[in-house]
Amino acid sequence: xxxxxxxCAFWKWLGGCGGLFLVGFFWLCCPYRAWAxxxxxxxxxxxxxxxxxxxTNFRRVYNKDNIYSDEGQLALFLEFSKSWFSQIELAAxxxxxxxxxxxxxxxxxxxxxxxKMSLLAGYTQVSYLFRYVEGQMLVPYFGGGFDAWGYQEKxxxxxPVRGGKYGYHGLVGVRLLLDWLDHRAAxxxxxxxxIENTYLVFEAKWLKINNFGESKLDFxxxxxxxxxxxxx
Amino acid sequence: xxTISNKAKSRLLSKAAKTKAKSWLLLLxxxxxxxxxxxSMLFQDLCFAQASVSISVCPSKSWGSSKEQQILKPVMVEGxxxxxxxxxxxxxxxxxxxxxxxxxxxxxxxxxxxxxxxDPNATALGSHAGYLYLATKKEGERPHLWRLQDPxxxxxxxxxxxxxxxxxxxxxxxxxxxxxxxxxVSGQEEGDLEGLEVQLWRSTETETYNQELSSATxxxxxxxxxxxxxxxxxQEFEAKLYLGIESRANNQKKAEVLKLDPSPASxxxxxxxxxxxxxxxxxxxxxxxxxxxxATRNNDxxxxxxxxxxxxxxxxxxxxxxxxxxxxxxxxRSLESLGSYLFLGFDTPAGVExxxxxxxxxxxxxxxxEWEKVSIIYDQAKDQPLLADKSNRLCWLxxxxxxxxxxxxxxxxxxxxxxxxxxxxxxxxxxSPQYDYQSHPPYAYLGAFGPKSGKLQVxxxxxxxGNYLIHQxxxxxxxxxxxxxxxxxxxEQGAEKGKIYxxxxxxxxxxxxxxxxxxxxxxxxxxxxxxxxxxxxxxSFIYDTKGPExxxxxxxxxPGNRKLRVRxxxxxxxxxxxxxxxxLWKESPKEADANSIPFSYKDLPKESKEESxxxxxxxxxxxxxxxxxxxxxVDRAGNESDLSPITDKSFATPQAGQSLTDLVxxxxxxxxxxxxxxxxxxxxxxxxx
Numbered sequence: 039x040x041x042x043x044x045x046c047a048f049w050k051w052l053g054g055c056g057g058l059f060l061v062g063f064f065w066l067c068c069p070y071r072a073w074a075x076x077x078x079x080x081x082x083x084x085x086x087x088x089x090x091x092x093x094t095n096f097r098r099v100y101n102k103d104n105i106y107s108d109e110g111q112l113a114l115f116l117e118f119s120k121s122w123f124s125q126i127e128l129a130a131x132x133x134x135x136x137x138x139x140x141x142x143x144x145x146x147x148x149x150x151x152x153x154k155m156s157l158l159a160g161y162t163q164v165s166y167l168f169r170y171v172e173g174q175m176l177v178p179y180f181g182g183g184f185d186a187w188g189y190q191e192k193x194x195x196x197x198p199v200r201g202g203k204y205g206y207h208g209l210v211g212v213r214l215l216l217d218w219l220d221h222r223a224a225x226x227x228x229x230x231x232x233i234e235n236t237y238l239v240f241e242a243k244w245l246k247i248n249n250f251g252e253s254k255l256d257f258x259x260x261x262x263x264x265x266x267x268x269x270x
Numbered sequence: 271x272x273t274i275s276n277k278a279k280s281r282l283l284s285k286a287a288k289t290k291a292k293s294w295l296l297l298l299x300x301x302x303x304x305x306x307x308x309x310s311m312l313f314q315d316l317c318f319a320q321a322s323v324s325i326s327v328c329p330s331k332s333w334g335s336s337k338e339q340q341i342l343k344p345v346m347v348e349g350x351x352x353x354x355x356x357x358x359x360x361x362x363x364x365x366x367x368x369x370x371x372x373x374x375x376x377x378x379x380x381x382x383x384x385x386x387x388x389d390p391n392a393t394a395l396g397s398h399a400g401y402l403y404l405a406t407k408k409e410g411e412r413p414h415l416w417r418l419q420d421p422x423x424x425x426x427x428x429x430x431x432x433x434x435x436x437x438x439x440x441x442x443x444x445x446x447x448x449x450x451x452x453x454x455v456s457g458q459e460e461g462d463l464e465g466l467e468v469q470l471w472r473s474t475e476t477e478t479y480n481q482e483l484s485s486a487t488x489x490x491x492x493x494x495x496x497x498x499x500x501x502x503x504x505q506e507f508e509a510k511l512y513l514g515i516e517s518r519a520n521n522q523k524k525a526e527v528l529k530l531d532p533s534p535a536s537x538x539x540x541x542x543x544x545x546x547x548x549x550x551x552x553x554x555x556x557x558x559x560x561x562x563x564x565a566t567r568n569n570d571x572x573x574x575x576x577x578x579x580x581x582x583x584x585x586x587x588x589x590x591x592x593x594x595x596x597x598x599x600x601x602x603r604s605l606e607s608l609g610s611y612l613f614l615g616f617d618t619p620a621g622v623e624x625x626x627x628x629x630x631x632x633x634x635x636x637x638x639x640e641w642e643k644v645s646i647i648y649d650q651a652k653d654q655p656l657l658a659d660k661s662n663r664l665c666w667l668x669x670x671x672x673x674x675x676x677x678x679x680x681x682x683x684x685x686x687x688x689x690x691x692x693x694x695x696x697x698x699x700x701x702s703p704q705y706d707y708q709s710h711p712p713y714a715y716l717g718a719f720g721p722k723s724g725k726l727q728v729x730x731x732x733x734x735x736g737n738y739l740i741h742q743x744x745x746x747x748x749x750x751x752x753x754x755x756x757x758x759x760x761x762e763q764g765a766e767k768g769k770i771y772x773x774x775x776x777x778x779x780x781x782x783x784x785x786x787x788x789x790x791x792x793x794x795x796x797x798x799x800x801x802x803x804x805x806x807x808x809x810s811f812i813y814d815t816k817g818p819e820x821x822x823x824x825x826x827x828x829p830g831n832r833k834l835r836v837r838x839x840x841x842x843x844x845x846x847x848x849x850x851x852x853x854l855w856k857e858s859p860k861e862a863d864a865n866s867i868p869f870s871y872k873d874l875p876k877e878s879k880e881e882s883x884x885x886x887x888x889x890x891x892x893x894x895x896x897x898x899x900x901x902x903x904v905d906r907a908g909n910e911s912d913l914s915p916i917t918d919k920s921f922a923t924p925q926a927g928q929s930l931t932d933l934v935x936x937x938x939x940x941x942x943x944x945x946x947x948x949x950x951x952x953x954x955x956x957x958x959x
Binding site: 095096098099100140141142143148149150151153155191193194195199200201253254255256 | 828829830831833834835887925926927928929930931932933934935936937938
């Protein structure tokens with residue numbers, strides 16, 4: 039009975055939007071060009087993202103003068119990676135961001151003294167890419183890794199406080215191959231610079247950076263970022 | 271032929287004197303007549319109104335031998351007129367006179383002897399930052415620039431030779447926007463400037479500001495073309511520098527005026543000056559009553575005068591231009607303004623001719639008036655040479671704006687120079703009573719007014735010696751109606767030049783408001799007709815003895831580390847407007863003590879930025895102590911408002927806040943150590959040791 043219900047539901051879904059979804063999915067996964075030369079697996083990417091800390095104290099102090107909102111801050115990253123078998127990828131990168139706020143006289147009672155938190159983030163991570171053919175246009179992936187963050191908090195007229203925290207993160211993302219936008223440009227960059235593929239990448243990270251629960255200063259939060267990735 | 275020409279001439283001249291439209295017809299006929307070679311019979315003087323000015327040879331001065339002399343246009347520095355004369359075969363001379371002194375003795379400035387100025391010729395004089403600058407030249411050498419450090423001892427400081435490319439001669443100097451500008455020519459030694467390459471240079475701002483020009487501080491002003499003739503003086507108008515030139519393209523001469531912004535110097539070119547009429551160059555510029563005038567040279571149809579009003583887009587031709595339809599008056603040598611009059615000088619076969627035009631901005635229609643020909647009052651008893659002698663040639667006119675004299679330089683047939691000086695002319699300009707209070711506080715100008723005395727008084731600075739009287743005082747009520755006080759109110763006898771005088775309390779009493787006062791200067795000079803001897807000045811001021819009626823209110827007082835930030839609302843003063851705010855604070859542990867402790871205070875700058883206008887941080891306080899803060903407003907007349915109301919928001923205690931690391935109890939430390947990489951940290955520490 040249940041099997042029958044599931045089968046009916048599947049065919050109904052397939053006949054409706056599900057069919058369109060599958061057609062689109064397989065079209066995106068189909069190879070864009072024939073296998074010519076295997077990439078060496080090295081890639082470089084630049085990222086711009088939005089880091090949202092989750093610590094309440096952090097958000098109390100640094101909830102003013104942010105560029106984009108009261109919650110998060112713009113962060114920039116540079117990343118290098120190496121892939122094996124087109125599916126396993128090891129990456130390392132670094133980046134930074136800066137928050138501005140006011141010291142607190144009490145809960146939700148800011149003073150007029152400005153304070154600045156600078157963060158320098160380093161990380162390494164392993165990802166699994168759902169990439170099975172060369173030139174696959176849509177490549178979802180997931181992974182996880184370790185983080186080491188340095189910080190400096192500087193209050194107006196006072197000496198800065200510096201230190202570091204470490205932790206881990208998990209991530210999911212998707213890569214969109216851009217070569218189909220301009221075949222000639224793709225071919226030209228392949229010949230001139232050795233860039234095999236260019237991807238537009240979207241990624242979400244969940245960070246846990248509090249010395250594995252031993253630190254009161256907690257940089258845990260979320261990071262949403264987008265970047266351009268060049269595969270050589 | 272002669273009979274026909276005379277008829278045509280008399281008929282056309284009578285029409286031209288009546289209407290402007292008919293004068294166009296005259297122009298056409300005159301142009302046609304010129305083609306047929308009949309101009310010598312047709313071009314005759316039109317009828318001008320006569321204006322009498324007493325001009326005589328400048329006294330007590332013999333200018334040396336009567337060899338060929340070249341006289342530079344004089345310069346006024348610190349109230350004294352400087353005059354440089356080049357004499358053929360000799361070293362030039364520099365003279366100085368105080369035009370206002372009772373004994374008008376010329377004093378020759380020492381040129382310094384050896385180690386001083388050794389160049390034989392002076393080429394330009396200029397005034398900048400209170401100093402006289404002098405450009406000199408020796409044949410075969412680069413030009414030199416000098417500053418007169420001490421006029422009494424004749425101490426000169428070399429400011430050059432400036433690095434101005436291939437230029438051989440500096441022909442003009444001008445101070446503008448903290449920079450010294452100079453015009454230079456190359457390709458020819460002296461004399462007529464036609465055919466030369468002309469460039470304009472500017473000293474760098476910083477060094478000029480420090481009054482320390484050096485030889486390496488000159489920069490060419492971009493885009494001032496070569497092959498252009500600097501044929502007139504520089505003029506400052508609406509914070510821009512204007513320069514009349516003759517530009518050349520395809521062997522065509524064209525009149526242009528360059529407009530230079532202080533920075534960057536990218537000249538704008540006005541070239542509307544009558545393309546069809548073939549105006550060849552702008553030979554003179556003058557500013558008179560917020561209008562810039564330009565005189566153009568035209569060998570075919572005579573000189574023309576153009577004007578650019580304040581804020582105007584382009585020059586327009588004076589409707590009275592047709593007065594000069596005469597090839598004898600083709601080259602306007604000089605254009606000067608003195609008070610509300612514009613003076614224009616020509617060389618003609620009949621000698622020197624000077625015209626004047628009333629250019630009062632309050633009566634724009636005056637521009638439609640014809641020029642008046644200045645007739646020279648000649649004192650036969652003094653047996654002086656006649657300015658209008660046919661052999662005289664006009665070198666320049668110079669208007670002494672601060673003293674009211676018109677100077678003329680002429681050369682006779684032998685090349686000898688003569689300096690002429692008018693009697694004192696009216697130079698008080700009638701200013702518009704619609705004063706711009708916001709950008710020009712009236713108490714900073716003529717007609718200064720002190721309201722704090724609680725009396726309606728008028729103060730003014732006397733710009734002339736003589737008698738002054740306050741003729742009338744009008745109160746403008748909100749409906750723009752005026753209540754006029756009696757005609758004569760107060761007389762100050764024998765006022766000295768430059769002093770500030772204040773009237774006693776005047777009617778109509780203590781009523782506050784905007785007043786318009788008329789002060790009349792009566793020089794008591796019998797040589798001038800009575801109606802010309804009184805010169806009224808209208809100015810308005812605000813009589814305001816009360817502070818702003820709407821008080822500022824403190825909206826927040828936020829503590830910080832040894833400081834407090836106060837924010838408040840805007841105050842309002844109906845009459846003169848709020849000028850600035852004063853922040854007051856004192857330590858006040860209890861409200862009851864508030865009156866017994868004096869305030870510290872700080873006046874905010876009057877030109878505060880908009881975002882910081884209603885906000886101020888009081889620093890240098892002691893953490894943990896309670897302070898009371900208040901704000902008051904000060905109006906433009908200097909009246910203070912009451913203190914802002916004292917509420918709970920007026921009290922606060924400075925204290926240090928907690929940063930994130932303070933809040934969570936994190937003290938920081940070495941980054942690597944914090945990451946647990948103790949071994950790496952130890953290795954780095956050891957390697958450092």
